[in-house]
Amino acid sequence: MSLTDTAIKKLKPSEKCKPNRPDKYADGGGLWLYVRNTGNKVFMAVYRYMGKQHEITLGKYPAMSLSHARSENLKIRELLEQGKNPKDIIKAEKAKKDNQTSFDFFAQKWLHHQKNTVSGKTYERDLSIYNNHIKKAFGTKDIHAVNLTDILTLTENLTNQGATYTARRIIGQLNSIYSFVVLKQLTPNLYNPIPRNIRRTITHKETKYARIKIQELPKLMQGIDTANIEPMTRYGFYLLAYTFVRTGELLGMTWQEIDLNAKVWRIPAHRMKNGLPHIVPLAPQVIEILQEIKSFGFNSDYVLYSNRSKTGTMSENAFTTALKRMGYQGKMTGHGFRGLASTSLYEMQYNPKAIELQLAHISRDKTERAYNDAEMLPKRIQMMNDWANIIDEVRQGDFKTYQNRLTADTSTDQLTLFLERLNQKEKSMNTTTAPLLEIQAMQ
The missing domain is CATH 1.10.150.130 (Tyrosine recombinase, N-terminal domain)
Known part of the structure; x- marks a missing residue:
């Protein structure tokens, strides 16, 4: 016998009604009304699919009327006639609806x-x-x-x-x-x-990266030379040492960014931390490494190609894992080559403005950055060539050039003043060019 609104309104939980055993009243065609021990009345669609019984909650009475429940139950019967499992269809429709608010x-x-x-x-x-x-x-x-x-x-x-x-x-x-x-x-x-x-x-918080001192570089470079690591990882270490770019900038290096004839690497603005394009002068040692990699003939836009990575380039974890195996965990990182170069170049009294530009630290507005790049590029080219040569000497245990630069006749007072003002600049949004102009007098 079919249900009616009058009959449903009169229904109450029976003495046999339990939390996990509601009273059940059939309407026909697989539509049931469950009366729970709490007094709640719920319309359920009950059907068999692939030999198993399934239940779908349609809605609570009286929020869902009897006529509405019958209409929803009819839709379920139509899906069954099409050979579809109504539960799967309802689940997919809910996911689609949820996705449209994601x-x-x-x-x-x-x-x-x-x-x-x-x-x-x-x-x-x-x-x-x-x-x-x-x-x-x-x-x-x-x-x-x-x-x-x-x-x-x-x-x-x-x-x-x-x-x-x-x-x-x-x-x-x-x-x-x-x-x-x-x-x-x-x-x-x-x-x-x-x-x-x-x-x-959102202000800059300086991250301290573990790094060795230049006196420890020979042992590290010898370890990189002989370590059981992938060739691309070894090349990556060499490039980090010579160019001291950020690891992310190196890993994203593409052949399109490299101009071997002009001996420069132009990193586009969208790949730089400060959002400005960056020029990296390439020393002869770097050119030689790039030519070696190019000779492998990999069909990839990335210089440090990897067929193990979804991105097509090796991951930063390759550096971390290699350094850990060599015993440098907590002592050196891929990013540490930047700190090593920065400290050493300052110690050797290279032009601080050239150093900061090469580290891509001095950003300010784009017009001033373009002017600085043009003005300081010759000094940066010389500095990068010198640095590559010093690395090659130091890795052999020869610190003569490094020591000679330490004793060069440059005003320590002026350099100290510049560094103090540079430190103040990093703590303030209001920067001036006065310290930079002063340092030019040192050269």
């Missing part, structure tokens, strides 16, 4: 908009930032559920690692995504959780 769903619309409105390089930079950071953190979350605390947790983790530029980029991109979604009214009741001027609060 952060990634709306971010992909913004990325599509970006692809059609910005330059190719800008789009590639945006896509990289999104895939490597934002999507991993928020991609599957409901866009309405992402809050400022979530965002700051992500950016603070990056600033603690020294990736201040990336953190600021993430804030900028998140702001753009939310502004786009709100402006286009792609979903109701959404607001932008990012306060104005928040990027100003």
